Amino acid sequence: MTAAAGATEPQDEVAPVRAGEELDWTTLAAHLRANVDDLDGEFSVLQFPKGSANLTYRVSFGDRRLVVRRPPFGKIAPGAHDMGREYKVLSRLHERYDRAPRALLHCADDSVIGAEFLVSEYRDGIVVWDSLPGSMAHLPNAGERIGLAVIDGLADLHAVDPASCGLSDLGRPDGYLERQVRGWSSRWDAVAGHAPSAETAKIVQEVGARIRASVPTSQRAGIVHNDYKVDNCQFTPGNPDRVTSVFDWDMATTGDVLVDLGTLLNYWPDRTVDPGSDAAFIAVPGMHGLDLPSRAEVVERYAAGSSLDLSSIAWYEAFGCWKTVVILQQLYARFVRGETSDERMGQRGDLVEPLARRALGLLPG
Incomplete structure (x- = not known):
């Protein structure tokens, strides 16, 4: 299990996780294996570095890639960074709007990684x-x-x-x-x-x-x-x-x-x-x-x-x-x-x- 998988990839899409923005990777990996189908292989994680608010990570289980998003650390404005809302939208909207990535899981249990989070499909592109x-x-x-x-x-x-x-x-x-x-x-x-x-x-x-x-x-x-x-x-x-x-x-x-x-x-x-x-x-x-x-x-x-x-x-x-x-x-x-x-x-x-x-x-x- 690794928290980074080498150098930044083309387009600077992903990079090693920034210092201070690490999560409990062991607990996260175990939770995902228990709640998302077909996750085999070694777990690794990189971060999408260009976002400004929500913390977004690309997690991999062998060749299978997923996106994990959670709110930023610190005090959150009321109604902001609503992972439950994002899950609701992305678990349904893809049926009528194919530009919406499909959501796979919403976890409201803060004990897993310290905050609620969303898991969605990963899409290649720029x-x-x-x-x-x-x-x-x-x-x-x-x-x-x-x-x-x-x-x-x-x-x-x-x-x-x-x-x-x-x-x-x-x-x-x-x-x-x-x-x-x-x-x-x-x-x-x-x-x-x-x-x-x-x-x-x-x-x-x-x-x-x-x-x-x-x-x-x-x-x-x-x-x-x-x-x-x-x-x-x-x-x-x-x-x-x-x-x-x-x-x-x-x-x-x-x-x-x-x-x-x-x-x-x-x-x-x-x-x-x-x-x-x-x-x-x-x-x-x-x-x-x-x-x-x-x-x-x-x-x-x-x-x-x-x-x-x-x-x-x-x-x-x-x-x-x-x-x-x-x-x-x-x-x-x-x-x-x-x-x-x-x-x-x-x-x-x-x-x-x-x-x-x-x-x-x-x-x-």
Whole structure:
């Protein structure tokens, strides 16, 4: 039984487990052998190193590979990192949406590895981060094709009837936006004391006030991923035209589907805006090199397959920015409190204010 299986593999997909993020591998292996069929061979584990919140590991039993996900260490925001919710979604959604990896097990017993956790199937493929993968870089218009595939994957998700795969009880669509706004306001309040500066806190609070003052009327309810973005999508090497898997479903629900489009726009670089303006700032600056379609093209592509009125999409984009601001602040607060040894989290505070300024520019005063 080993806790690492050598050097980082191509694409830096997996790596040896970070110091301080080891689990009780013996107990985990025994639990999986007892509860998941056909696990033979030597146990080994590597970590998916690029995620920022949930701890995600690739465990192997001989040639059989699985994914194990658990919440991060330390204090968890209410309703966040819900492994039971993710299991519910992924154990059913794959029947109607083949981009959803199938969940195999949910363990709510904290005594196994110190927290509840989820086990799902492992899928081979590549995730696009801050540069074009080598298998796609030589293809014509690769960045544009990747972007359009990501948008199409979102539209296809929103076309799924939750009742068709047993998810009609996943959430409460009535009053969804109002509850979301209240919930994210509370999350900010819980970590505002660790804001990088008083000015940063003031700007974020102003964004929240404007968000609350201009909530639009929801048009249609469907399955909402709640963190849909390019680097939560997987592709087959050499094929930028279709997303094959979508990851990170722990915040999924049923509600106003335009929240997902706003979240996607929040992360999306725009080659048509002044690079020095607030409107250009995104939380993953390296994505500018992907040469994705503009945000206007994102909205146009989504609208082509939708009957929804997108005239209020700026509010949804601002809401997406604000949510990301809160998440960045949560990650930074965990670092400040000494709950993670991941030095990347200590840098998240630098992103809070510029992203909040972008959100402010999208909202009426």
